Amino acid sequence: MIEAVGLSKHYGSKTAVDNISFTVRPGLVTGFLGPNGAGKSTTMRLIVGLDRPSSGTVTVSGKHYADLKAPLREVGVLLDAKAVHTGRSARNHLLAMAATHSIPRKRVDEVIALTGLESVANKRVGSFSLGMGQRLGIATALLGDPATLILDEPVNGLDPEGVIWVRELARHLAGQGRTVFLSSHLMSEMAQTADQIIVLGRGKIIADAPVADILAQVAGKAVRVRTPDVAKLTRLLAGNEVKVTQTDPDLLMVNGLAAANIGEIAAKSQVVLHELTPVAGSLEDAYLALTEDEVEYHAGSLETEATL
Amino acid sequence: MTTTGNTAGRSTAATPATAHGPRLSFVGILRSEFIKLFTLRSTFWCIVIIVLLSVGFGLLASTIQVPHRAGIPVPPPLTSAQQQARAVTFATIGSQIGELVLAVLGALVITGEYATGMIRSTFAAVPRRLPALIGKAIVLAITAFVIGLVTIYGTAAIIFPLLPGVKVHPHWDNWTLNESLIGGAVYLMLIALIAFCVGAIIRNSAGGIAGALGLVFVLPIIVNIIGGLTQATWIGNIGSLLPTSAGGHLFSYTNSKTQVVSGVLSLDRLDGGLILLGWFVVLFIVAAVMLKRRDT
Numbered sequence: 001m002i003e004a005v006g007l008s009k010h011y012g013s014k015t016a017v018d019n020i021s022f023t024v025r026p027g028l029v030t031g032f033l034g035p036n037g038a039g040k041s042t043t044m045r046l047i048v049g050l051d052r053p054s055s056g057t058v059t060v061s062g063k064h065y066a067d068l069k070a071p072l073r074e075v076g077v078l079l080d081a082k083a084v085h086t087g088r089s090a091r092n093h094l095l096a097m098a099a100t101h102s103i104p105r106k107r108v109d110e111v112i113a114l115t116g117l118e119s120v121a122n123k124r125v126g127s128f129s130l131g132m133g134q135r136l137g138i139a140t141a142l143l144g145d146p147a148t149l150i151l152d153e154p155v156n157g158l159d160p161e162g163v164i165w166v167r168e169l170a171r172h173l174a175g176q177g178r179t180v181f182l183s184s185h186l187m188s189e190m191a192q193t194a195d196q197i198i199v200l201g202r203g204k205i206i207a208d209a210p211v212a213d214i215l216a217q218v219a220g221k222a223v224r225v226r227t228p229d230v231a232k233l234t235r236l237l238a239g240n241e242v243k244v245t246q247t248d249p250d251l252l253m254v255n256g257l258a259a260a261n262i263g264e265i266a267a268k269s270q271v272v273l274h275e276l277t278p279v280a281g282s283l284e285d286a287y288l289a290l291t292e293d294e295v296e297y298h299a300g301s302l303e304t305e306a307t308l
Numbered sequence: 309m310t311t312t313g314n315t316a317g318r319s320t321a322a323t324p325a326t327a328h329g330p331r332l333s334f335v336g337i338l339r340s341e342f343i344k345l346f347t348l349r350s351t352f353w354c355i356v357i358i359v360l361l362s363v364g365f366g367l368l369a370s371t372i373q374v375p376h377r378a379g380i381p382v383p384p385p386l387t388s389a390q391q392q393a394r395a396v397t398f399a400t401i402g403s404q405i406g407e408l409v410l411a412v413l414g415a416l417v418i419t420g421e422y423a424t425g426m427i428r429s430t431f432a433a434v435p436r437r438l439p440a441l442i443g444k445a446i447v448l449a450i451t452a453f454v455i456g457l458v459t460i461y462g463t464a465a466i467i468f469p470l471l472p473g474v475k476v477h478p479h480w481d482n483w484t485l486n487e488s489l490i491g492g493a494v495y496l497m498l499i500a501l502i503a504f505c506v507g508a509i510i511r512n513s514a515g516g517i518a519g520a521l522g523l524v525f526v527l528p529i530i531v532n533i534i535g536g537l538t539q540a541t542w543i544g545n546i547g548s549l550l551p552t553s554a555g556g557h558l559f560s561y562t563n564s565k566t567q568v569v570s571g572v573l574s575l576d577r578l579d580g581g582l583i584l585l586g587w588f589v590v591l592f593i594v595a596a597v598m599l600k601r602r603d604t
Contacts, residue, residue, distance in 0.1 A: 068435070069331050072433050080425055082424070083426060084429060085424045086424050095347075099340035100339075100340040144330075
């Protein structure tokens with residue numbers, strides 16, 4: 001169980017996390033979603049006390065992280081696959097981490113096997129690929145058999161097989177009654193892994209709801225319309241609550257009107273339709289809709305760049 | 309009330325209660341820091357270089373005989389005390405260059421973790437941070453002292469049998485001689501610790517090493533030059549308080565205070581050792597306060 005109350009973090013004049021409150025419950029996989037720079041990593045660092053909150057508090061199992069008697073056994077954390085000395089072997093890194101809590105050597109071998117690192121365990125971490133580094137980070141997080149897992153972008157750099165492995169691992173750990181909190185900037189990843197999703201944008205919580213609810217917010221709201229007379233139909237449909245986007249020369253995405261209404265409007269003005277399909281909202285759409293105004297780094301227009 | 313609530317919550321969890329079984333302890337932190345120090349190649353390279361420097365320079369110094377030139381009066385034979393002093397110099401001369409390497413090692417112990425990001429794993433395991441800093445310092449202190457002691461006595465054991473060749477007869481049972489050799493190891497330990505503190509404050513490998521070497525080696529030269537130009541006594545006294553000059557008394561055979569001449573500072577072994585210790589303590593406090601305050 002992770003509880004944050006009024007948590008804020010400023011770096012100089014820049015606000016990374018802006019007065020957020022949330023609860024991450026045991027037995028569930030909670031996804032922490034947001035564009036890059038939204039404050040996800042900062043929030044996770046605040047939870048484990050690597051950064052000091054500017055205001056507010058955050059507790060794990062009802063205590064401040066620093067007050068835990070056995071931090072590694074309460075909380076397993078993957079903040080950054082690179083939080084390892086590159087000159088040390090994976091096994092020695094795990095042995096050093098285990099030693100702080102007198103965790104037996106046997107457990108080190110277990111997490112090495114669990115994360116599939118046997119063949120590279122004695123190699124220096126500096127020679128690791130991003131994916132192997134990620135596995136070592138997860139092995140470190142699992143070392144203390146913790147009740148709470150905090151994983152920052154765990155699938156970053158993993159191959160498809162590794163992605164599925166992390167997904168199953170997260171589900172499995174939550175199934176055992178543990179608290180699993182993982183961040184991603186990819187909605188599609190969360191859709192398949194998380195039960196609950198907290199969406200962060202520019203340091204603020206935009207949404208905190210079960211995956212199904214977030215999906216429902218956009219479900220069936222878009223309609224795909226194919227017509228040879230795109231311009232005319234766009235004119236007819238466009239209005240206050242209606243958003244029409246041309247995605248192909250003969251294809252429109254219409255938000256805010258039911259398929260039946262679109263059909264009637266088209267019939268009245270004798271516009272030919274080749275397709276009229278209500279589109280189930282994807283989590284990706286929901287995410288984009290939610291974070292539309294909250295993305296910190298928008299891609300600049302290519303044309304502007306060219307004129308420079 | 310709260311206690312029972314917590315216990316009830318724990319027992320329903322699938323994971324074992326943390327009230328039993330492994331937990332964070334200072335002994336564990338020490339063991340962890342030992343593993344960390346001795347699982348890095350840089351540590352072994354530092355030890356190898358220190359040993360080679362110490363033995364090499366010791367051999368060089370003790371076997372070079374200044375050829376006697378005609379016309380120059382033959383110098384009088386050394387007194388026994390002078391012979392002991394010379395034996396100490398030969399046994400410790402290499403480790404005075406080796407201290408450079410130990411200073412680098414001391415700084416790297418902490419800056420290496422900042423450079424690689426390892427420090428975040430360290431502080432995730434030891435969230436109060438200070439025990440980790442103290443643990444690192446203790447492990448470094450023990451390691452540097454043992455390296456220093458073994459190297460200096462090892463060098464002495466190799467070169468002392470050769471010294472009669474240059475008309476120096478060291479006496480192993482001379483207590484001042486042993487005090488000086490042990491003092492040399494203490495000196496190396498404190499220099500490594502001071503470099504460690506500078507590394508902990510600066511947090512960057514290049515900066516930490518440069519800062520430590522600057523304090524230990526460059527600052528005395530600057531103060532010397534200024535002192536030489538101005539001929540001011542107080543600048544000379546500041547020079548005597550710098551780590552290398554104050555610490556030098558730790559392994560100097562001539563251990564008595566010289567006569568105090570008009571305000572010029574004179575130190576003996578204990579004074580010098582305490583001043584060097586003072587440098588470490590002050591820097592360690594600064595490092596500890598910054599460690600607690602800063603984000604990682």
